[in-house]
Amino acid sequence: MDDLELRTEADTILAELVGDPGGSARLREDQWQAVSALVNDRRRALVVQRTGWGKSAVYFVATALLRRRGSGPTVIVSPLLALMRNQVEAADRAGIKARTINSANPEEWDTIYEEVERGETDVLLVSPERLNSVDFREQLLPKLAATTGLLVVDEAHCISDWGHDFRPDYRRLRAMLADLAPGVPVLATTATANARVTADVAEQLGTGAGEALVLRGALDRESLRLGVVRLPDAAHRLAWLAEHLDELQGSGIIYTLTVAAAEEATAYLRQRGFPVSSYTGRTENADRLQAEEDLLANRVKALVATSALGMGFDKPDLGFVLHLGSPSSPIAYYQQVGRAGRGVEHADVVLLPGKEDEAIWRYFADTAFPPETQVRQTLAALADAGRPLSVPALEAAVELRRSRLETMLKVLDVDGAVKRVKGGWTATGQPWVYDTERYAWVARQRAAEQQAMRDYVSADGCRMEFLRRQLDDEGAAPCGRCDNCAGAWVDASVSEQTLTAAAKELDRPGVEIEPRRMWPTGMPALGIDLKGRIPAREQCSTGRALGRLSDIGWGNRLRPLLAENAPDGPVPDEVLRAAVAVLADWARSPGGWASGAQDAAARPVGVVAVPSLARPQLVGSLAEGIASVGRLPFLGTLTYTGPDGAHAARRSNSAQRLRALSGVFAVSDELAAALAGAAGPVLLVDDYTDSGWTLAVAARLLRRAGGDGVLPLVLAAAG
Template sequence: MSNEDLRTAADAVLARLVGGPTSEPAGTRQDGTRPDGTRPDGTRPDGPRLREDQWRAIEALVAEKRRALVVQRTGWGKSAVYFVATALLRERGSGPTVIVSPLLALMRNQVESAARAGIRARTINSSNTEEWETIQAEVAAGEVDVLLVSPERLNNPEFRDQVLPELAAATGLLVVDEAHCISDWGHDFRPDYRRLRTMLADLPPGVPVLATTATANARVTADVAEQLGTGGGSDALVLRGPLDRESLSLAVLELPNAAHRLAWLADHLDDLPGSGIIYTLTVAAAEEVTAYLSHRGHTVASYTGKTENADRQQAEEDLLANRVKALVATSALGMGFDKPDLGFVVHLGSPSSPIAYYQQVGRAGRGVEHAEVLLLPGKEDTAIWNYFASLAFPPEEQVRRTLDVLAQAGRPVSLPALEPLVELRRSRLETMLKVLDVDGAVRRVKGGWVSTGAPWMYDTERYAWVAKQRQAEQQAMREYAATTGCRMEFLRRQLDDEEAVPCGRCDNCAGGRFNDRVSATALETARGELARPGVDVEPRKMWPTGLAAVGMTLKGRIPPGEQASPGRALGRLSDIGWGNRLRPMLAPQAPDGPVPDDVTKAVVEVLADWAKGPGGWAAGGADSGPRPVGVVTMASRSKPQLIQSLGARIAEIGRLPLLGSLEYTADAEVAHVPRSNSAQRLRALDGALTVPPALAAALREADGPVLLVDDATETGWTLAVGARMLRQAGAKGVLPLVLAVQG
């Protein structure tokens, strides 16, 4: 087939992808078109045609069997490249295309897009485990044109050792979508992606490879190319286009506080075109905003990492069908969600990176002439950025400890068994192990993880450089919000777009389209929503597994007579209401001092609502719990004045005796293990607290439960251990009361 014929065939596939005719009417005209105006291949003379760079990529993949890296803006048509290439390669007898794709939403969109072109696509991911065997049989029988695989599958031992080699041998085209995830210089590094090196090495000679992304600056592009084996002296094709989005009108609106931002959304959401996405930085904020906007009569839904898969899919479908005005989402709704007519994207709080911001706003305006993009930055943004930055690759001593434990075990160690032996939470531990796996220091096998014994160096310079880059990106987001120049040009330059010029559309180029006015009613209700105190604190009911590994005999269910009761907190540090008030007050560097009056007043409101609520001691009825008869405070090395004064104020206002305080023992070495796992936290608490004799005597005499007062809870184990000790000392019950839930 000549290149001209190949181009014609490619345009025909494109026509089917975008909904063109798939059957051929009888008869043709003298100009070669059929009675309905289409060519014999199904395209129209004025119909959809591939962009030149799309065609160049397809030509490289199909005719030249090369490797290509395509860095193009969202909406440019990167998926068209691999679907068209797949159809042409399959016609030539090639094996199925394997697409490594990061998100379920993206997979669902791509399966539907493929079907329009007559391409049979299936997926293997965490949500359809019951279908894996059937799908693998269909692939082996040649019944699947496209197999979409989540990157996590690449490091599953069974998939890696049994399925992946056969898949690599049969693959006709390998596609790495959202390829910036490979690079730890990028904004969304995922170590699972780096397992692609193994698959690339196992591909037969001549199998084409396509990597695509919309969000990569020059450094990330070079890193991705190198890791995919498409850099250096190879003949890889790199296509990098301008990143302007002609349909997007960018704007920033500075508002005084969180209440004004919520009120603005309530007053102006219906003025925004079509339906869209409201991004927040945390799950708590997404839930707050959803509740408030729903209360104000807007049809919205929440979409976060905590949303059940079925609910996520329903939310996506509702947005696609315009049954909701907006999804209020975290970054869980990110790469690949495809709604061409999405009319707006609003950010309630700044993402920490211009690249991440560009990626998220790129959801809008893909199939419409105009879409609004608005950033509403918040004072809490920096604190939230710093929290997520603190979860980066662990310090060397923690990594070495993990390697030593695995080496000494001499056998596979599961995550639950490994977790108690290192001071890392499971999610962070797993991410670290995946990086070490790619580096060759450990290997995931059936039953857990093993040490390979290979030498490994902690790349201090690289990790420090990545951290420095993160700080630079945060500063760039501050500059984006403050700039008086073109906002689209600013973002394009952050992505090293050499063709960046003023857009003529943003608020700085064309004048502001939004004012900061909010109605008194919306502002009053927003303040009320954010000021409403009270968050449930669920008690721990089971001891974590693996405590024997740290010398503790506790296991199984915590006996009911030693458990805390459900408790209450004033707010969450991650929300935009009380979180903004409590965060600076409870920060490690904040000075200690008496509890402020406004905080005391809010805590009293929490207690009043708690008393009247289900199970509350003032509710009445059979479900009413007993009224607290005293107050106990928790020992603190960092905020003793705050906690003691809070306990004293509660006792005074509630006319309850202040019974005393749990105290640290004389030889207690640690008061807090920050962001550690449950076993390590319990090990640190073991023997660190004591019930003074006077407090024990008061507990035995008290005829009812006591309030246990602390400043904050993160893992819940300090409250659990404190409650157990108070119950063992004679307390009839323990009701935890804290200022904040961390997270």
Template sequence: MNDTELRLKADAVLARLVGDASGEARLRDDQWRAIEALVAERRRALVVQRTGWGKSAVYFVATALLRAAGEGPTVIVSPLLALMRNQVAAAEGAGIRASTINSANTQEWEAIQAEITEGNVDVLLVSPERLNNPDFRDQVLPELTAATGLLVVDEAHCISDWGHDFRPDYRRLRTMLAELPAGVPVLATTATANARVTADVAEQLGTHAPADGSGTDTQAEGALVLRGPLERESLSLGVLRLPDAANRMAWLSDHLEKLPGSGIIYTLTVAAAEEVTAFLRGQGHTVAAYTGRSENSEREAAEADLLANRVKALVATSALGMGFDKPDLGFVVHLGSPSSPIAYYQQVGRAGRGVEHAEVLLLPGREDEAIWRYFASLAFPGEDQVRRTLEVLGAADRPLSLPALEPQVELRRSRLETMLKVLDVDGAVRRVRGGWTATGQAWEYDAERYAWVARQRETEQEAMREYAATKECRMEFLRRQLDDEEAAACGRCDNCSGPRFTADVSAVTLEAARGELARPGVEVEPRKMWPTGLPAIGIDLKGRIPAGEQAATGRALGRLSDIGWGNRLRPLFTQGAEDAPVPDDVVAAAVDVLADWAKVPGGWGTGAPDAPSRPVGVVTVDSRTRPQLVRSLGDRISEIGRMPLLGTVTYAEGAPHGGLARSNGAQRLRALHGALTLPEPLAAAVAKANGPVLLVDDFTDTGWTLAVAARLLLRAGAQGVLPLVLAVQG
């Protein structure tokens, strides 16, 4: 088949893909160039093109042509379920039979594998996490690799830890690439990669892009790199600075219906997404929350509602990002600034794909940088923590699961898992049935690289500050951050053509927003199960905590990650903050929380049969970092509530204090076990009090300090323990 005939067939597939009954749809020259490289030349290609360029059209058209030539199915490695659902639907429109294997459909894996074997699947979408699932890696992947006709790596910037959304599972692709039969084409795509990330991804995929990212059609060892301009003609960018979180929420409510079509409101944290959703719904807007905390069914329903314009907006974290495809999305508003201009460009790229005009607006907040610092603190662990993990695995006589590792390693589970995935790719550990094992291979800690990545993050944060403050073209600024050599003034942003929105908010809405954010009180769930693996480190606790030794559901004024009380409380807990007596407004809020707590169904003020009786005393928890804050809070609650201050749960002499910052629950409990103690006067007062006590502390993260203190008090005779803290981390 000559090039002309192949091009005609490719255009015909495109027409089916986009639903063009006239058959007049045509691939652009740059799209055809990529397809030609994959189908006619069987090459590897890296495509770095703006959102909406049509990267999915390239691999679906290539799939149809390769399948018609008798090649095996296309395997698409895709990072998000939202992306998978959209792509399966798009493939069906072109007559391409697509299936997906991911954590949400494990019951269908066997049937899908049978269909692949029978040749009834044209496209298989898999999540990167599947690549190192032991069963999938050892039983499915070898046969799949041997049968693959085209490998597609979507959102390929995730491979690079220089990028904004590094995912170590993606690095397993290097193994799959090495084992592909000769002549199998490979396509890697992304819209959000600067020159450094492009070069890193290209190197890892074997496409060897030039380090400066230059050129639009680069030949290198049989590879093709297509890198195009990143202009988005439909987007009108703007920044609006408002005095505080209440003004930003009020502005959203007053202006939401004026924004075109339906869209996405991004927040930096789950807590903020939930707060904003509750407020906007209370103001009569049809919105839904979309976060990593949402159930999969809830996320699917929210996506469907947005696609069908049944909601004005989804209030989302970055969980709604790559791959969500709604061509007529009319706006993207950020309530809080992402820490990276590349991440920001990726998120705003959801809008304006199939409409002439879309609004993009950034509403930065004073809490942004504190949230940036928190997420930056979760970077790759220090060498001592990595070496400790390798030592524990090396000494074990069996694979260790994450829960079994936690008591012996000073890392939280999500961070521990990410570290193990990196070590797995580096060959130092291996994931097997039952957990992880050490391979015994030599491994070097790349301190220079990790330090460089940290500096890169700081540079990106500074760039976002500059973006919000610049008087120059905002689109040009973003394009230059992504090393787009064709970056030029857009003529549409607020700096090019003047602001399109004012900071005006109605007094009524502002008052409502202030009331919403000023309302303190979130529940603090008690710990109900001991961490796994404690007996292995000499602590004879396991299974469920007996009901008689559990704290009741407690209360906090707010989460440090929210935009209401979080903004008020955060300065009290910032590293280096001066310890001082509790502020009057915080005391007043604590009193309000206690009053509301008494009124909830089952609360002590309701008189319900199963309700606990009113607290008969106050107990504080010892603090060496904020003793004045905790002591004064206990004193004030005792005075206002007319309850005696019974005493303080203290640390035994010589005991390590308070555990490990941001460590996991098992390590925290290990540090607390035997360290917290009840002085004899306190134990006697609790036994004599004949009722529940209010346990007062400043902050809870893992919840184990409250759990251990409550257990001691209950064993001493307290008839219930009701925890009250100022802040929770989550």
């Protein structure tokens, strides 16, 4: 078959793919170049093209052509569950049977594996996490490598350490690339790769298979109109949303930096009559699916979402993308705004930066590779164990939070220093070198990205050109559309009435704190005899905090008060009043002591403070103030018996935090006597809770000393 006949066949498949069989759909020349490289030349190619360019059309058309010529199934590795759902439907229109393996459908995996082995599946979409599953890697991956007709790596910047969204699971692809049969084409795609990432990914693709073809296009998005609205505080930003959301065409996405901010904004906009839904890491899978369907069908004005929505969500007529808070990377920002305007002529993109943004960046800036001492400590623990260790068991030996420990193990796995097996992780004993220079460079890159995002907000030049230059787009030029090119097009004004309503919403304090119910794994190995479920008679009850540090309401007020360098002092009057308001709401809530419910909690009969090394005046005055206003006796403060800073092991894992707290508190004789004479629960007051272990340990002591129950009340909760 000559080139013209193949091109005609490809265009026919494309028409079926877009739902217009017999129509006039044709691959563009740049798309055809990619398809031809895969089908005619069986090459490895990297496509760096803007969102909406049509990368999925390339690999689905190539798949159909290759399958008709006897090739095995296409394997697509993608982190985007929303994209997977969209693409399974699109493939079906073209007669391509696609299946997906990801965390949302484990009950289907065995059936899908069998279909793949029988050759009944044309496309298998796999989440990168599956590449690190022992069963998948040992049983299915070798078979896929031997039979795959086309390998597609979506969001390929994730392969590279230098990419803004590096994911260690992706590095497993290096082994699969090396094991592919000769002549199997590979397509890597991304919209967000600068020159260094492009070169890195292309080198990995070409290893052992010749030089990879790089097809890089201009990254301008002609439909997008970019703007920044700088407002004085969170109340102004919520008010702006309420007054201007209806002015934006169609439906869209409102991105927030935290789950708390998404929930706050959703609640407020619903109160103002807007049909919106929240979409975060806490959203159940069924609710996510419903939210996606509602947005696709324009049944909601917007999804208020964190990055959990994923860049693969495909709605061509998305009319706007707003950001309530500035992301820490202009490259990630470009990727998120690229959701809008794919199938419409005009779409609006507005960034509403906040004073709290950088504090949130710092809070989440813990993804850098751990120091060498912690890595060596992990390798030593695995080597000494003589058996596989689970992540919870390793936590007892390593001072790393679970998510960071898991990421580190995945990197070490790819580097050959450890191996994931059934039952956990083992050390391989192979030599391993800590790449200080590389990890330091990545950290500097993250800092540079944050500075670039500050520069974007304050820029007086073209905003689209700025983003394109961040991605090393050589053709970057002024767009003529953004607020700096064409003049401000976004009205920044808000009415006093709406502003007052927004401020009132943000002024409402109070979030629940769930108690710890299980001791961490591995405590006996640390010489601490705690394991299994915490007995109910030693637990604290569900508590309350004024807010979360990631809130855009009370979080903004509490962060300066609780900052590491903040001076200690008496609790501010407005904070004490808010704490009293939280107690009043708590009392009237279902199950509260004033609710009248049959199983309502008893009214607290006294107040106890957690000793604070950093903020003794703040915590002490808060506890005594609550006692005074509530006409409750202040029973005293737990005695601190540990060394300085022993219980301040924040940002570590549960086992290490509990270890740091072991034996550092005691109940004085005076406090024990007061507890024995108190016929009811006590309020336990502290300034901050992150892991919940300080409250759990303190509650256990109080209840063992005779306390009837413990009701925790803190100023701020993490997350």
